[in-house]
Amino acid sequence: MKSVDPREWSINQKLALVALSLGAFALLGSPTPGGAVTLNTQELAAIVESEVDHVTAEELAEWIAEGRSDYRLLDVRDADSYAEYHIPSAEPVTMRELNDYPLFRSEKIVLYSDGGIHSAQAWFLLRARGFAGSTILLGGLHAWMDDVLFPDLSADASLDQVASVERRRALSELFGGKPRSGSADAEPAKAKLPTVAPPAAVSVPKRRKRPHKEGC
Amino acid sequence: MSAPFYKYGLFGDEMSLILAAVIGIGFGFFLERAGFGSSKKLVAQFYFTDMAVFKVMFSAIVTAMLGLFYLSWAGLVDLSMVFVPPTYWLPQLVGGLVLGFGFIIGGYCPGTSLVGVATGRLDALAFCGGVFGGIFAYGEAYPAIASFVKSTPMDRITLDEWLGVSMGAIVFAVVLVAVLGFWGATTVERKLARREVEASV
Numbered sequence: 001m002k003s004v005d006p007r008e009w010s011i012n013q014k015l016a017l018v019a020l021s022l023g024a025f026a027l028l029g030s031p032t033p034g035g036a037v038t039l040n041t042q043e044l045a046a047i048v049e050s051e052v053d054h055v056t057a058e059e060l061a062e063w064i065a066e067g068r069s070d071y072r073l074l075d076v077r078d079a080d081s082y083a084e085y086h087i088p089s090a091e092p093v094t095m096r097e098l099n100d101y102p103l104f105r106s107e108k109i110v111l112y113s114d115g116g117i118h119s120a121q122a123w124f125l126l127r128a129r130g131f132a133g134s135t136i137l138l139g140g141l142h143a144w145m146d147d148v149l150f151p152d153l154s155a156d157a158s159l160d161q162v163a164s165v166e167r168r169r170a171l172s173e174l175f176g177g178k179p180r181s182g183s184a185d186a187e188p189a190k191a192k193l194p195t196v197a198p199p200a201a202v203s204v205p206k207r208r209k210r211p212h213k214e215g216c
Numbered sequence: 217m218s219a220p221f222y223k224y225g226l227f228g229d230e231m232s233l234i235l236a237a238v239i240g241i242g243f244g245f246f247l248e249r250a251g252f253g254s255s256k257k258l259v260a261q262f263y264f265t266d267m268a269v270f271k272v273m274f275s276a277i278v279t280a281m282l283g284l285f286y287l288s289w290a291g292l293v294d295l296s297m298v299f300v301p302p303t304y305w306l307p308q309l310v311g312g313l314v315l316g317f318g319f320i321i322g323g324y325c326p327g328t329s330l331v332g333v334a335t336g337r338l339d340a341l342a343f344c345g346g347v348f349g350g351i352f353a354y355g356e357a358y359p360a361i362a363s364f365v366k367s368t369p370m371d372r373i374t375l376d377e378w379l380g381v382s383m384g385a386i387v388f389a390v391v392l393v394a395v396l397g398f399w400g401a402t403t404v405e406r407k408l409a410r411r412e413v414e415a416s417v
Contacts, residue, residue, distance in 0.1 A: 016395045022282050023391030026384040029289045104372065105296045132297065 044127060053123065054138040055110055057147040061171045064089055071108040074101075076122045077141075087112065087144055088175065098122055105131050112137035112144070149177030220297055244331050253331045255323025255339055262320050265408050267401035274394045285387050303370040322346065 006014070047053050055063075063071065064087070075082050075090040082092040093101050095118065103109060109131060111119040119136045126134040137144065146152070151168045172179045222232045250272045251257045260266035287293040319325050324332060324343045332340025358365070376383045 012398070016398065019278055019282065019391050020395055022286070023388040026282070026285055026387035026391075027382075029285075029384050105294070106299050130294065130296070 044124075047127075053134075054136040056138050057143040058168070058171070060087070060110060060137055060144070061148045061175065065171060065174055071110055072103065073110045073112070074098075074122070076111055076113050076118050081114070085141075087141070095122060095125075098125055099129075103131060105129075106133070107131075108133040108135065110135050110137055112140050114141050116140045145177075148172060149175055151177075151179050153179045220293070243327070244334060247328055247331045248335060252328045253335045253337065253340070255332065255337075255343075258325075258328060259320065259323045263408075264404050265412075267405055270401055271398060274397060278391055278394045281387060281390060285383065300372045300374060302372050304366060304368050305370060306368040307365050318346075 006017075009017075060073070064073075073087060073090045074093045075086050076093055076095055076098065078094060079092060082090075086092070090112070103126075109126065111122045111126075111134060113119040113122070116136060116139060119140055123134050123136050139146075148168075148171055151172055153165050153169060169179050221227060227235075247253070251268060252272070257266060258269055261269040284293060284295065284298075288295045315325070322329075322339075322343045324340055326347055329340045329343040329347060333344055370378075374383075374386075376386045379386070
């Protein structure tokens with residue numbers, strides 16, 4: 001039986017009272033998840049300066065080749081450009097659609113456009129809404145073509161670089177590109193982009209899935 | 217400064233793994249100190265003779281819930297960035313029942329079996345073998361059951377969203393259920409203890 005005098009209560013009873021009071025007080029408050037965000041421009045500037053907000057084309061190629069599913073790849077160009085060519089597993093989102101596009105603020109998001117201007121602007125829009133996991137594909141689709149699809153694998157690679165050259169050649173072929181060797185035939189393949197459908201060798205995960213790498 | 221620290225890039229992958237190890241060891245330590253390295257103690261829960269599992273776990277839930285609620289209210293934690301596993305109600309219901317049966321039969325849950333192994337219990341070691349065997353079998357069978365695992369999706373959903381009430385109301389309800397549960401559990405324990413005494417006389 002509970003004593004009326006709180007001094008005679010056991011520690012468990014006291015803890016229960018504290019929990020009940022905190023629970024009752026919680027009825028008054030409502031933290032709004034995903035609500036108001038304060039934009040810290042100084043913090044944004046620091047992020048831009050430290051260059052932690054982007055991934056390189058080669059990193060992205062490795063992620064796709066590994067079948068990683070803990071990030072979302074968004075193509076922020078217009079629909080026609082997307083139909084013409086896009087990086088395998090990318091989701092088409094125009095700048096206008098970005099505000100209503102179903103994304104979670106806990107997700108890692110990689111944005112790309114042709115160069116880097118649109119993706120940088122999209123990055124700002126997302127950061128302003130608290131999507132702290134948004135990053136930019138450095139150099140955009142141009143870098144993807146130059147570094148992944150049609151990498152310049154010059155013959156004068158040192159022994160150390162041979163392995164990485166082989167890896168890059170493999171990645172290039174995986175995504176339907178063709179490495180350029182040396183300066184002899186510079187810019188030969190630029191004209192013909194691989195078909196929109198990813199090459200059969202790439203096992204591209206369905207991108208609508210949520211990341212499952214977290215949790216217990 | 218705001219949490220979750222990892223999501224805000226306060227530290228990288230390596231540091232997050234180190235911290236996970238530290239927190240995991242702490243978790244194991246307190247499970248052991250609560251007596252959960254022993255399958256006898258754990259199984260007593262299901263005979264209502266020792267409600268320690270219920271009390272410890274519910275205390276942890278209430279503590280974490282109140283902490284997260286008030287920290288996010290104070291603007292120190294961004295709950296929208298905290299990972300919430302997506303709900304697939306039917307497969308998760310079935311999985312919960314499978315885990316529950318395993319808990320009753322084997323005397324451990326996955327976490328406590330590791331605690332039992334750490335303190336050298338052979339039954340825990342056997343249980344762990346079963347856990348890893350089960351994980352392996354699940355992985356091998358996954359292509360066949362994938363459509364079931366992904367059925368009845370409800371996406372990322374929490375109780376307050378599902379019931380359409382405020383988060384504070386859920387917090388209050390859970391605390392109320394916990395306190396009533398503690399009171400009920402203690403009453404049941406006393407009753408059963410008395411009956412045992414009477415039976416032995």
